[in-house]
Amino acid sequence: xxxxxxxxxxxAALAVGTTAVGTAHAQQGKVSGDVIKIGVLNDRSGLYADLxxxxxxxxxxxxxxxxxxxxxxxxxxxIAADHQNKPDIGSxxxxxxxxxxxxxxxxxxxxxxxxxxxxxxxxxxKKVFLAEGxxxxxxxxxxxxxxxxxxxxxxxALAVGTxxxxxxxxxKSWFFLxxxxxxxxxxxxxxxxxxxxxxxxxxxxxRAPLNTADFSSFLLQAQSSxxxxxxxxxxxxxxxxxxxxxxxxxxxxxxxxxLAGLLIFLSDVHALGxxxxxxxxxxxxxxxxxxxxxxxxxxxxxxKTGKMPTMVQAGSYSAVRHxxxxxxxxxxxxxxxxxxxMKEMPVNDMFAKNGKILANGRMVHDMYLARVKKPSESKxxxxxxxxxxxxxxxxxxxxxxxxxxxxxx
Amino acid sequence: xxxxxxxxxxxxxxSGTLASSTGVWMLVGLAILLAAPFVLYPVFLMKxxxxxxFACAFNLLIGFAGLLSFGHAAFFGGAAxxxxxxxxxxxxxPELGILLGAAFSATLGLVFGMLAIRRQGIYFAMxxxxxxxxxxxxxxxxPFTHGEDGIQAVxxxxxxxVIDLTQPLAMYYTVLVVFLxxxxxxWRTVHSPFGQVLKAIRENEPRAxxxxxxxxxxxxxxxxxxxxxxxxxxGTKAIVFQLATLTDVQWQMSGEVVLMTLLGGMGTLFGPVIxxxxxxxxxxxxxATNLPVPVVIGTIFVVCVLLFRRGIxxxxxxxxxxxxx
Numbered sequence: 097x098x099x100x101x102x103x104x105x106x107x108a109a110l111a112v113g114t115t116a117v118g119t120a121h122a123q124q125g126k127v128s129g130d131v132i133k134i135g136v137l138n139d140r141s142g143l144y145a146d147l148x149x150x151x152x153x154x155x156x157x158x159x160x161x162x163x164x165x166x167x168x169x170x171x172x173x174x175i176a177a178d179h180q181n182k183p184d185i186g187s188x189x190x191x192x193x194x195x196x197x198x199x200x201x202x203x204x205x206x207x208x209x210x211x212x213x214x215x216x217x218x219x220x221x222k223k224v225f226l227a228e229g230x231x232x233x234x235x236x237x238x239x240x241x242x243x244x245x246x247x248x249x250x251x252x253a254l255a256v257g258t259x260x261x262x263x264x265x266x267x268k269s270w271f272f273l274x275x276x277x278x279x280x281x282x283x284x285x286x287x288x289x290x291x292x293x294x295x296x297x298x299x300x301x302x303r304a305p306l307n308t309a310d311f312s313s314f315l316l317q318a319q320s321s322x323x324x325x326x327x328x329x330x331x332x333x334x335x336x337x338x339x340x341x342x343x344x345x346x347x348x349x350x351x352x353x354x355l356a357g358l359l360i361f362l363s364d365v366h367a368l369g370x371x372x373x374x375x376x377x378x379x380x381x382x383x384x385x386x387x388x389x390x391x392x393x394x395x396x397x398x399x400k401t402g403k404m405p406t407m408v409q410a411g412s413y414s415a416v417r418h419x420x421x422x423x424x425x426x427x428x429x430x431x432x433x434x435x436x437x438m439k440e441m442p443v444n445d446m447f448a449k450n451g452k453i454l455a456n457g458r459m460v461h462d463m464y465l466a467r468v469k470k471p472s473e474s475k476x477x478x479x480x481x482x483x484x485x486x487x488x489x490x491x492x493x494x495x496x497x498x499x500x501x502x503x504x505x
Numbered sequence: 506x507x508x509x510x511x512x513x514x515x516x517x518x519x520s521g522t523l524a525s526s527t528g529v530w531m532l533v534g535l536a537i538l539l540a541a542p543f544v545l546y547p548v549f550l551m552k553x554x555x556x557x558x559f560a561c562a563f564n565l566l567i568g569f570a571g572l573l574s575f576g577h578a579a580f581f582g583g584a585a586x587x588x589x590x591x592x593x594x595x596x597x598x599p600e601l602g603i604l605l606g607a608a609f610s611a612t613l614g615l616v617f618g619m620l621a622i623r624r625q626g627i628y629f630a631m632x633x634x635x636x637x638x639x640x641x642x643x644x645x646x647x648p649f650t651h652g653e654d655g656i657q658a659v660x661x662x663x664x665x666x667v668i669d670l671t672q673p674l675a676m677y678y679t680v681l682v683v684f685l686x687x688x689x690x691x692w693r694t695v696h697s698p699f700g701q702v703l704k705a706i707r708e709n710e711p712r713a714x715x716x717x718x719x720x721x722x723x724x725x726x727x728x729x730x731x732x733x734x735x736x737x738x739x740g741t742k743a744i745v746f747q748l749a750t751l752t753d754v755q756w757q758m759s760g761e762v763v764l765m766t767l768l769g770g771m772g773t774l775f776g777p778v779i780x781x782x783x784x785x786x787x788x789x790x791x792x793a794t795n796l797p798v799p800v801v802i803g804t805i806f807v808v809c810v811l812l813f814r815r816g817i818x819x820x821x822x823x824x825x826x827x828x829x830x
Contacts, residue, residue: 141797150795177792180799183655183750184552184742189792192546209750212657216747232654239657277645278652306645 126428129198132172134160134416136203137189137214138229140178143332144206146363147406148229150176152204154400155413158393163420168427172420175199179210186210190217200429201226201419204412208232208279215244222431226419228411231331231359233494236458240501243431245438245457248411249381251283251359253463253492257379258356259290261465261485262325267354271323272301273314273338275330283358284329299323308334311341319347324354325377331359336368343372361406365468365480376468382407382447383464383481389446404478414447415459451489456501460489530775538681547673548745553785554684555742560765560777562734565691567763568772569700570727571707575630575759576617576637577735580610582754583640584736589656589749590649599662599670599744603683606740607733613640614732615725622724625710637759644754655750659743676745683741687734692774694730703727764802768809770816779817 136156138148153176160172175197179186186205193199194217202218205211206229218225219241226245227235233250262270270291274280280303288298299321302314315338318326326347328338335357342348348355357364360378384394384404393413397405405413418438423429426437435457443451448461466481474480541550559581566572584606592602621632644650651657661670670676694700705713706720713720743749752758761784769780784802791798813820 140795141799175793178798180788180792182752183657183748184746184752185788185792187746187748188548188552188789191548196546209653209655209657209752212654213746213748213750216658234654278648278654305642 126430127168127170127423128200128429131170131198132167132201132420132423132429133193133197133199134172134174134201134203135190135193135197135199136174136176136412137179137186137193137210138176138204138206139181140176142181144181144229146367147361148204148206148408148412151397151401151403151405151409152228152412155397155405155409156203156416158397158400159413159417159420162417163424167420167423168429179205179207181207181210183207183209183213187213187217190214191221194218194221194223200224200431201416203416204229204408206230206408208234211235212239215239215241218243218431224419224431224435226412226415228408228415233499236454236456236494237500238502240456240499240503242457242503243435245415245435245453245459247415247459248407249379249463250458250493252286252494253381253487254358254379255283255286256290256492257463257465257487258327258358258377259287259296260294260491261379261487262354262356262377263291263294263296265465265484267296267325267356269297269299269323270325270327271299271318271321272327272329273311273318274301274303275334276303276305279331280329284327287327287329287358301329304330304334304338306334309337311338312345314338315342315345315347319345319353324352325356326353327356327358329358335360336364339368339376340372348375361408362404362478362480363406366403366478370469370471370474370480373468374470377484378466378468379463379487380407380466380481381461381463382410383466383483384410385479385481386464386483393446398478410447414443414445417445418443454493454496454499456496456499456503458493458499460493462489463487463492527774534775534778535685542674542677547677549785549789551677551680551745552742552789553782554680555738555745556762556765556781556785557778558684558687558738558741559735560762560769560781561688561691561774562731562738563762564766564771564773564777565694565734566727566731567766568776569695569707570703570724572622572724572728573626573630573763574621574633574728574731575756575763576621576633576635576640577731577762578754578756578758579617579637579640580614580732580735581739581742581758581762582644582749582751583613584610584739585743585749585753586644586650586656588740588743589659592662592744593656593659594649598666599664603737603740603744606743607736610736610739611729611733614729614736617732618725618728622721622728634756634759637754637756641751641754641756644751650749653751655748656743657748659747659749661744661747670744680741680745683737687737688774688778690730690734694727695774699723699726764806766816768806768816770819770822773816773818773822776816776818783817 136153139145140149156174177189190202201224203226205214208230211227211230224243228248231251233252235246272284274284302317304314342355355376357376357378365373384390394404422434422437426433439453451459451461453459464483465485466483469482563577587609588602588606591597591605617636621629664670668675702723765780765784766777770776
């Protein structure tokens with residue numbers, strides 16, 4: 097299958113190459129609707145609005161500006177919509193965008209349910225899907241698509257990052273506080289497997305129902321377990337509530353136990369404040385204050401939005417930039433051909449160095465284990481993380497064989 | 506008392522012209538629905554139709570029997586899951602899947618109904634809500650629903666083994682037939698002796714009991730019928746969107762259908778259709794703007810309740826009547 101894909105890509109590239117040599121007109125004819133349309137589909141009014149939302153749109157516009165607003169002499173247009181975290185709305189909008197508005201690529205799409213729906217639509221219509229917001233590793237696993245690319249992070253990278261790296265940092269014994277539904281169970285199982293592989297032990301786990309308001313009994317259980325690390329295998333409101341209450345119990349201030357959030361974004365830390373979230377350990381695909389390039393881009397972003405970017409927003413920039421470069425190289429905006437080109441080209445920008453896209457659509461790049469600073473250590477607003485360890489991309493993300501993607505078999 | 510009888514007699518006299526105008530409106534509506542996919546986006550229209558049927562089924566209960574159920578999401582989403590699972594995993598044909606979904610909802614409606622109709626008003630609403638929440642948590646936990654990922658990539662398949670539903674127009678007209686079937690069932694129910702009894706129960710239950718009606722049985726039958734039609738809508742939606750997710754079983758969905766019915770006009774036949782079309786259109790078209798969608802819809806709801814309580818269609822009917830009278 098890989099061979100077939102590669103020959104397909106090579107043929108496409110060859111065909112494109114010959115037309116490019118031919119005439120400029122022929123090349124222009126390769127862009128559908130004479131415009132590259134980018135549709136940013138995410139949550140603009142609900143709980144994921146801060147980690148993606150309008151910020152992702154701004155980041156995408158920055159990528160477009162960097163390309164001079166044009167690719168192959170055609171203008172680039174960015175549109176956005178709010179999927180309201182409803183898969184049917186997400187699926188409806190993406191169908192309508194592709195069928196009626198001639199959208200070439202759909203970007204971001206947090207919320208795994210909506211993302212899987214969009215993956216099916218884009219697979220059927222042979223349009224590109226650049227997923228930054230969703231966590232589920234199924235997008236490059238059993239639900240992988242030839243035109244779907246998963247960019248910033250996934251559940252597997254979070255599990256490996258936090259699980260393995262924490263053990264290497266000395267957190268040998270673990271206790272899980274798990275959200276009692278499929279996502280939580282999966283995250284717990286993945287992380288526990290990594291912890292054991294790295295030589296750690298699991299002292300136990302407790303399952304809290306979705307949207308629990310009072311975590312005290314669960315937290316006390318976690319505290320009395322004596323485990324080095326308490327893993328929060330939950331998301332959204334549950335994570336925020338459990339961190340707040342853990343802080344009230346003085347769980348992290350004792351210095352004996354560490355709290356590890358498995359799905360935390362910079363915007364969550366910003367909302368919680370350093371007082372509450374200090375010493376929390378988490379895995380991220382991007383942090384603005386790591387090198388000059390990231391700082392420069394993030395400052396530019398901050399000037400437009402007033403906030404520092406999350407890994408989802410920075411990832412949206414990086415993915416769209418790479419996509420536009422691939423269109424330029426492929427000479428067409430045809431979905432499968434562009435994605436094939438994207439997979440050939442290394443990803444080098446402020447987000448990732450020597451990132452590569454696997455055949456299953458997984459963009460492999462380094463992930464970082466970070467600790468949230470104490471209020472006394474923070475030099476100012478948005479100075480939140482201390483990067484403890486870099487997790488090499490090949491370690492963080494699943495290999496094609498592990499992913500279970502049928503495209504590659 | 507005198508005014509009340511006067512009102513009734515006027516209604517009886519005017520019913521001939523009203524019935525014929527309803528017939529005209531139905532023909533106009535049908536013509537619009539037949540032509541619509543050539544102008545508007547078919548998937549969007551199918552969504553409107555699914556929600557319109559959902560709202561009509563809900564309206565049968567609240568508008569004609571006076572029962573406010575706050576658990577209809579369980580029937581809608583439950584049927585969607587059953588249809589999606591039977592079609593995707595068991596490989597059934599879409600029509601069988603939808604029927605199984607509706608049958609599941611009818612059964613669920615029977616269980617819910619038997620428990621809930623023993624109480625009235627807010628207690629009835631709370632019992633239905635509590636039961637629906639149990640279904641929601643089952644949908645979250647059971648392995649076949651795949652938690653928050655939902656059941657995705659449900660094949661549309663071939664209707665009766667002949668009609669290819671992957672064609673947008675074929676799918677649209679199938680949904681239209683399902684909707685019309687549901688609508689006619691509701692129309693017949695409302696205009697039957699059974700419907701008259703329901704209205705009597707709505708107006709004054711003790712009086713209906715004193716007249717010798719076993720009101721519990723009437724209410725239960727109305728509840729099951731409403732649940733079955735809701736299931737029909739939910740199952741159809743699963744085939745249209747090729748997915749079934751938690752959104753459909755969440756309690757917000759029960760609230761949304763109340764909103765649709767109230768906006769359009771409770772207790773009118775066309776009200777829920779208009780209400781559903783309005784809410785779905787807003788959700789779709791506001792999505793592309795910078796306005797926060799839930800806030801806008803909430804504001805519209807508040808304005809509607811404050812200014813025209815009968816809903817859009819209810820208000821129009823009232824105006825027409827007062828002009829005539």
